[in-house]
Amino acid sequence: MTTHTEETATTRTATSGEYAPERPARLEWARHAPEVYQAMIRLETAVRKNLNHTLYELVKIRASQLNHCAFCIDMHTKDALATGESVERIMQLSAWDESRHFYTEKELAALELTEAVTVLTDGFVPDEVYENAARHFEEAELAHLIAAITTINAWNRFGVTCRMAPGHYQPGQYK
Amino acid sequence: MTPRTRLLDPEVARALSTLSATAKQGLGDPALAELVVIRASQLNHCAFCLDMHLAIARRHGVPERQLDLLAAWEEAGDVFDERERAALALTEAVTVLTEGFVPDEVYERAAQHFDEVRLAHLIGLVVAINNWNRVMVSRRIPPGGYTP
Numbered sequence: 001m002t003t004h005t006e007e008t009a010t011t012r013t014a015t016s017g018e019y020a021p022e023r024p025a026r027l028e029w030a031r032h033a034p035e036v037y038q039a040m041i042r043l044e045t046a047v048r049k050n051l052n053h054t055l056y057e058l059v060k061i062r063a064s065q066l067n068h069c070a071f072c073i074d075m076h077t078k079d080a081l082a083t084g085e086s087v088e089r090i091m092q093l094s095a096w097d098e099s100r101h102f103y104t105e106k107e108l109a110a111l112e113l114t115e116a117v118t119v120l121t122d123g124f125v126p127d128e129v130y131e132n133a134a135r136h137f138e139e140a141e142l143a144h145l146i147a148a149i150t151t152i153n154a155w156n157r158f159g160v161t162c163r164m165a166p167g168h169y170q171p172g173q174y175k
Numbered sequence: 176m177t178p179r180t181r182l183l184d185p186e187v188a189r190a191l192s193t194l195s196a197t198a199k200q201g202l203g204d205p206a207l208a209e210l211v212v213i214r215a216s217q218l219n220h221c222a223f224c225l226d227m228h229l230a231i232a233r234r235h236g237v238p239e240r241q242l243d244l245l246a247a248w249e250e251a252g253d254v255f256d257e258r259e260r261a262a263l264a265l266t267e268a269v270t271v272l273t274e275g276f277v278p279d280e281v282y283e284r285a286a287q288h289f290d291e292v293r294l295a296h297l298i299g300l301v302v303a304i305n306n307w308n309r310v311m312v313s314r315r316i317p318p319g320g321y322t323p
Contacts, residue, residue: 125315161277
């Protein structure tokens with residue numbers, strides 16, 4: 001199977017013409033701040049061990065959509081698909097509140113919390129959102145979920161600020 | 176107000192502390208680091224982080240006038256120099272990410288004042304405080320728990 005990652009911008013053509021050229025990254029932050037990158041890897045490793053993989057990928061994709069992180073969307077949709085997630089559930093994720101029957105109540109509570117924690121500059125994390133999550137996750141599990149949400153927010157900020165280019169990720173590349 | 180939960184995986188807490196510490200050290204400007212961290216905490220409404228970092232800023236000798244006017248730094252004339260203003264503009268863009276991307280002019284302005292190594296650490300610091308802000312606001316950790 002040919003994937004987009006094996007093609008180059010110049011060979012891809014859409015019906016309306018050639019695709020725009022790929023923009024280079026602004027900054028190779030991990031090379032310039034390797035000890036910061038190592039701390040992020042430690043954080044990611046600590047968070048990942050505590051959370052169900054399927055749920056974690058949904059949380060990562062939704063936060064990355066809200067933060068417009070192209071690199072992270074590329075990575076986590078590929079990882080989710082490679083580990084058995086359905087195309088439908090990924091496609092519906094940006095409209096999850098209108099497609100609730102695609103997800104479990106527990107996943108919905110986690111997605112709602114993901115949005116509240118991600119869009120923090122618009123307000124606080126509402127009591128009803130937190131309490132709904134607390135009904136589906138016991139206290140320690142909820143603390144893990146919060147850490148997972150904050151961690152993908154951290155990756156998103158590196159990805160967007162440094163303009164890391166999407167399209168080159170292979171599933172499981174960093175595992 | 177009581178916290179919603181105080182739980183946080185100790186490994187997560189350690190990694191977060193290392194993230195902040197390495198970023199701050201690499202930036203190499205403790206006073207500027209506190210301005211950046213306080214501004215992000217204002218945008219994210221993190222009471223715990225504001226309380227903690229205002230105390231640290233005062234210990235680092237950040238002028239009271241800068242702390243007073245930080246929330247309106249763009250209108251504060253020469254209270255902040257060009258390097259500080261470039262760092263604060265980047266801090267805001269990286270923090271308010273859901274409303275857009277990080278504009279080229281904001282990034283390039285920062286790149287004029289910070290070399291690649293310092294810039295990578297500055298971005299790391301903004302990322303780290305955003306992470307702490309989220310961890311503290313979500314769990315509703317009240318201000319006042321920090322002692323210098």
